[in-house]
Amino acid sequence: METVKQLSLFLENKPGNVYGICSTLGEAGVNIYTLTLADTAQFGILRMIVEDSEAAKALLEKAGYVVNIADVLAVRIDNQPGRLAQVADILNKEEINVEYVYAFANRHIFLYRVSDTEKAYSKLVSNGFCVLSSQELFNTNK
Amino acid sequence: MERSALQALAQKDFMSRDELESIQLKRLKNIVSHAYKNQALFRSRMQEKGLDDTCIKELKDIQKLPFFKKVDLRDTYPFGLLCVPMENIIRLQASSGTTGSPIVIAYTKEDVACWQEATMRALMIAGIGSGDILQNAYGYGLFTGGMGLHYGAEGLGVTVLPISSGNTERQIKLMSDFGVTAISCTPSYFLHIIEKAKQLGYDFKKMKLRHGIFGAEPWTNEMRQRIEQESGIKAWDIYGLTEISGPGVAMDCPARTGLHMFEDLFYPEVIDPETGEALPDGTEGELVITTLNKFGMPMIRYRTRDISVIVKGTCECGRTIRRIKRIDHRNDDMLIIRGVNVFPSQIEAALLTIPGVQPHYHIIVRRHGDLDTLEVQVELSAELFGDTIRSIEVIQKKIGNAIKSIIGLAVTVTPVEP
Numbered sequence: 001m002e003t004v005k006q007l008s009l010f011l012e013n014k015p016g017n018v019y020g021i022c023s024t025l026g027e028a029g030v031n032i033y034t035l036t037l038a039d040t041a042q043f044g045i046l047r048m049i050v051e052d053s054e055a056a057k058a059l060l061e062k063a064g065y066v067v068n069i070a071d072v073l074a075v076r077i078d079n080q081p082g083r084l085a086q087v088a089d090i091l092n093k094e095e096i097n098v099e100y101v102y103a104f105a106n107r108h109i110f111l112y113r114v115s116d117t118e119k120a121y122s123k124l125v126s127n128g129f130c131v132l133s134s135q136e137l138f139n140t141n142k
Numbered sequence: 143m144e145r146s147a148l149q150a151l152a153q154k155d156f157m158s159r160d161e162l163e164s165i166q167l168k169r170l171k172n173i174v175s176h177a178y179k180n181q182a183l184f185r186s187r188m189q190e191k192g193l194d195d196t197c198i199k200e201l202k203d204i205q206k207l208p209f210f211k212k213v214d215l216r217d218t219y220p221f222g223l224l225c226v227p228m229e230n231i232i233r234l235q236a237s238s239g240t241t242g243s244p245i246v247i248a249y250t251k252e253d254v255a256c257w258q259e260a261t262m263r264a265l266m267i268a269g270i271g272s273g274d275i276l277q278n279a280y281g282y283g284l285f286t287g288g289m290g291l292h293y294g295a296e297g298l299g300v301t302v303l304p305i306s307s308g309n310t311e312r313q314i315k316l317m318s319d320f321g322v323t324a325i326s327c328t329p330s331y332f333l334h335i336i337e338k339a340k341q342l343g344y345d346f347k348k349m350k351l352r353h354g355i356f357g358a359e360p361w362t363n364e365m366r367q368r369i370e371q372e373s374g375i376k377a378w379d380i381y382g383l384t385e386i387s388g389p390g391v392a393m394d395c396p397a398r399t400g401l402h403m404f405e406d407l408f409y410p411e412v413i414d415p416e417t418g419e420a421l422p423d424g425t426e427g428e429l430v431i432t433t434l435n436k437f438g439m440p441m442i443r444y445r446t447r448d449i450s451v452i453v454k455g456t457c458e459c460g461r462t463i464r465r466i467k468r469i470d471h472r473n474d475d476m477l478i479i480r481g482v483n484v485f486p487s488q489i490e491a492a493l494l495t496i497p498g499v500q501p502h503y504h505i506i507v508r509r510h511g512d513l514d515t516l517e518v519q520v521e522l523s524a525e526l527f528g529d530t531i532r533s534i535e536v537i538q539k540k541i542g543n544a545i546k547s548i549i550g551l552a553v554t555v556t557p558v559e560p
Binding site: 006010011012038040043045047064065067068070099100113 | 522523524527529530531534556557558559560
């Protein structure tokens with residue numbers, strides 16, 4: 001199974017928080033490939049993809065952030081009508097929940113966090129979808 | 143009780159200092175002897191100091207006696223301080239302790255009568271009596287507020303509406319429909335009633351309400367002014383604590399220069415909280431109270447943690463019993479939220495019941511409208527955080543429930559970064 005390691009950071013809603021994280025990584029020469037921010041009235045969760053997630057996690061923890069690593073599926077989905085629906089249909093039939101999904105900015109790659117990663121992976125691959133490994137993801141992005 | 147008997151009771155507040163002090167001395171000797179004979183903890187502490195039950199020759203000999211603290215009640219929970227056989231106990235009341243274990247106070251029939259006398263005298267100072275209708279909105283149950291005021295008012299022949307706390311709309315409706323003349327509750331709850339009544343279109347000027355007996359939490363003169371301006375009633379401050387008996391230990395008078403302590407029942411001292419040394423009247427320190435007429439669980443030199451002053455000189459109202467300055471702060475970390483005692487250690491104990499939660503927290507008390515609210519900010523560890531909003535919300539709920547089950551109040555739980 002190919003998955004990509006995603007960093008999840010717990011954030012209080014306060015000014016400068018996202019900047020602090022991005023600058024910590026930037027100063028250490030860590031490239032952020034993509035990120036997404038989910039928020040509630042009280043707090044937020046920042047999720048991001050970097051090449052060396054373990055190193056970045058250690059770096060951020062040292063800076064005082066609460067960080068977890070989660071497995072996500074990086075699925076290449078053609079820029080055609082109905083393709084996203086097809087993915088949703090595959091997962092739905094297997095009763096796999098999508099916890100969240102977000103996209104790479106300028107590529108047709110979507111990151112899926114699901115309730116059953118392994119099953120979702122095999123079903124997507126058997127349905128002809130390209131699910132990228134970390135290496136493939138970062139190489140196609142360079 | 144007949145009018146003449148009530149008058150005699152009210153007159154106790156005016157007896158000469160000589161007469162009062164001779165009663166105090168007699169009762170002090172008696173209670174010290176009773177506790178010495180019947181309570182192992184007191185006896186051993188006395189013996190450590192080389193004292194026995196004959197050590198009281200004059201009132202100031204009280205200063206030789208050992209102190210009691212809240213921790214003693216916890217350490218001997220539930221009945222270790224009992225000085226009479228259990229079959230002589232007719233009532234148990236309790237208040238929250240510091241670690242989830244409550245403080246229990248046991249009363250004999252005479253103790254309940256003594257407590258009733260104190261609350262009757264307190265209400266009489268406010269001029270409340272037969273013909274009045276008292277809406278008792280203190281909580282009934284283990285908390286002493288409800289039962290204490292109830293017995294006092296009933297003893298005076300007041301019509302008591304034992305409504306207990308909560309359900310504000312019903313409180314206002316019955317207050318208006320029944321022609322209630324006096325209410326007893328926490329001052330913050332009454333401010334809440336005022337706000338709610340305004341929203342519902344009630345006019346206090348058209349109601350018969352004249353008096354509010356407010357206590358169970360520290361409150362300021364500013365709060366008193368606001369209550370009186372907005373509702374047109376007279377706001378009276380009543381002081382008491384479960385360990386001593388309940389409400390009615392001391393009471394405001396029309397002169398408003400301090401709360402008169404019913405000194406023939408409760409002997410006040412003020413000490414230096416650091417050294418334990420007794421301080422002269424007029425000096426601020428920690429209030430220490432001895433129950434002179436309570437036998438089930440007497441409290442000898444009980445350290446209240448309330449900071450006050452015994453006011454010097456006589457009161458213009460003519461009462462000879464001494465006054466304590468209104469309590470507006472304490473010297474421990476106890477918070478009083480909507481009349482409920484909350485210790486940070488209880489929050490800590492609640493947090494520790496949830497695996498993975500570290501007891502690193504902030505407690506934030508806010509006055510929201512007129513009610514105090516409690517927010518608990520808890521550090522979120524990576525282990526608890528998971529990676530979804532849902533996982534955090536589950537933890538928030540768990541923590542909130544754990545705290546509520548210990549302190550009895552709903553709190554807002556906010557996860558924060560370490």
